[in-house]
Amino acid sequence: MVEQGLEGHIPLSALRPMYRALAAVNAAVGLDETLQAIADGVVSCTPFQHVVVKVVRPGGDLEVTNVSGPDSVRDVLLGKLIPGPVMKRAMEDAEGWGRLCFLRSMSAFEDEDVPVHVPEESPVESADPDVWLQEFCLMAPMYGPGDELAGVISVDVPTDGRIPRMWVREILEAFAEQAAIAIVNANRHELATARMARLEREREALRKDIAQRQQHEADLRHQARHDPLTGLANSAELRERLADLVADGVPLAVYFCDLDLFKSINDTFGHAIGDLVLRHVADRLRNAVRGGDIVARLGGDEFVVVAVDVGRAEAYALLDRLDQAFAHPVTVDGHPPQLVGASLGIAYDPATEQSDLVAKERAEELLSAADSKMYARKRSRAAISRLTAQAWPTRREPARRTDVPTPEPEPAARGDVG
Structure with a gap:
C-alpha cells in the first residue's frame, strides 16, 4: 500500500515500486515484452486500475497493444486503432498537468467514432470536487528523441475514486519518460534483429548461390574431363x-x-x-x-x-x-x-x-x-x-542354327x- 505523501512530495514507498517496475521494463526483450512490462508497471506503481498502452505505428496512427484491467475493457479496446490526428487534437484540448494530459470528457474520441470504454459511475459523491468521474481520462504521452511521440499511456479508475494527487502524477510522468526510452530501445532492437535476420538470409542465399556456382563449375570440369557416355575419365x-x-x-x-x-x-x-x-x-x-x-x-x-x-x-x-x-x-x-x-x-x-x-x-x-x-x-x-x-582343307559347313x-x-x- 502506497503511503500518502505531502502535496508535491513523492513518498519513498511510492518510489520503490516505480524503480522495480522500471527495472522490469528495462529487462524486457523485444517490443511486445516491453509494452506488457509498461502496462504492468503502471498498475504496480500508481493507484489506477485500468491501464491502456497505445503505440505509434508507421503512418502515425496509434494501436492499443496492451490493456490491464477487466476483460470488458480489453474486449472493447485491445487491437483498436486511433487516428494520429484525433489523438493529437485530444491531447491539445486536454488540461496540461506537466506533460500529462487530463481529459474531462471522451467526446474528442467519441465524435470520431473511436472506441472508448466508460467505466461504471464512481461510488464517491459527485459533489466532492476531487471525485474522479466516469468520463475522465488521464493520458501520459511517451516522447522519444526530438519529442517524437512514441506512444501514450492512458489510465482510469483510481482505487480511491479521486483525482490523483500531485505526487501520483509525477510518478506517472516520470515512469512515462522512462517507458518512452524503453520503447525506442525496443524498436531499435527489433529493427536491428530484423536487419540481422535479413542479412543472414542474404548471406545464406549468397552461400547457396556460391555453392550452386561451385557445383556447376565442378560439373563443367567433370564433363570436360569425363566421357559423357560411360562416365569414365576421358x-x-x-x-x-x-x-x-x-x-x-x-x-x-x-x-x-x-x-x-x-x-x-x-x-x-x-x-x-x-x-x-x-x-x-x-x-x-x-x-x-x-x-x-x-x-x-x-x-x-x-x-x-x-x-x-x-x-x-x-x-x-x-x-x-x-x-x-x-x-x-x-x-x-x-x-x-x-x-x-x-x-x-x-x-x-x-x-x-x-x-x-x-x-x-x-x-x-x-x-x-x-x-x-x-x-x-x-x-x-x-x-x-x-x-x-x-x-586344314576347307569344307562345307552346315547352316548355323539361330x-x-x-x-x-x-x-x-x-x-x-x-
Whole structure:
C-alpha cells in the first residue's frame, strides 16, 4: 500500500515500486515484452486500475497493444486503432498537468467514432470536487528523441475514486519518460534483429548461390574431363593423372584395351545398342580394378586402365581379371547375348621419380607401348588364325542354327612391355 505523501512530495514507498517496475521494463526483450512490462508497471506503481498502452505505428496512427484491467475493457479496446490526428487534437484540448494530459470528457474520441470504454459511475459523491468521474481520462504521452511521440499511456479508475494527487502524477510522468526510452530501445532492437535476420538470409542465399556456382563449375570440369557416355575419365583426364603418377614415382601398369567384335554389334543392332554395350564394358572394367585405379575411354571402342602403386606380379594378376571381364556375353535391352572380345596390351613402369616434362613424355610412351603391344598381339592372333585355316582343307559347313548359342571368343590377346 502506497503511503500518502505531502502535496508535491513523492513518498519513498511510492518510489520503490516505480524503480522495480522500471527495472522490469528495462529487462524486457523485444517490443511486445516491453509494452506488457509498461502496462504492468503502471498498475504496480500508481493507484489506477485500468491501464491502456497505445503505440505509434508507421503512418502515425496509434494501436492499443496492451490493456490491464477487466476483460470488458480489453474486449472493447485491445487491437483498436486511433487516428494520429484525433489523438493529437485530444491531447491539445486536454488540461496540461506537466506533460500529462487530463481529459474531462471522451467526446474528442467519441465524435470520431473511436472506441472508448466508460467505466461504471464512481461510488464517491459527485459533489466532492476531487471525485474522479466516469468520463475522465488521464493520458501520459511517451516522447522519444526530438519529442517524437512514441506512444501514450492512458489510465482510469483510481482505487480511491479521486483525482490523483500531485505526487501520483509525477510518478506517472516520470515512469512515462522512462517507458518512452524503453520503447525506442525496443524498436531499435527489433529493427536491428530484423536487419540481422535479413542479412543472414542474404548471406545464406549468397552461400547457396556460391555453392550452386561451385557445383556447376565442378560439373563443367567433370564433363570436360569425363566421357559423357560411360562416365569414365576421358583422354585429357587420363593423360594428366598418368603424368602426375609418373612424376611422383608411383609404380604402375598401363593396359590398352580394344574391343574385337564391337563393329559387328554396331552394324547389326545399331548405335543405340552399341552405346549400351559400351556402358556394360565400362561397368565390367570398373568392377575388375581396385578402388584407386583409373579406367578411361579414349573414344570409340578403345579403353585404358591404369593400375596404381602395383608390383609387376600384381599387374599381371590384374591383366587376368581384365581378361575375365570379357569372358561372358553381354545382354542388353532384351537382345540375344552378344560376345564382346578384346585385345589387351600392358606396359609396366617401376617407381622412378621424373620431372613434370619428362613425366608427360614418359606417360605418352607408356600409352604408346601398351597400344603397340595390343595391336601386335591382335595381328599375331590374326596371322595364327590364317595359318590354321590353311592347314586344314576347307569344307562345307552346315547352316548355323539361330537357336544354338554362339561359341565363346578366343581369349583376349595380351601383350606386355617392361
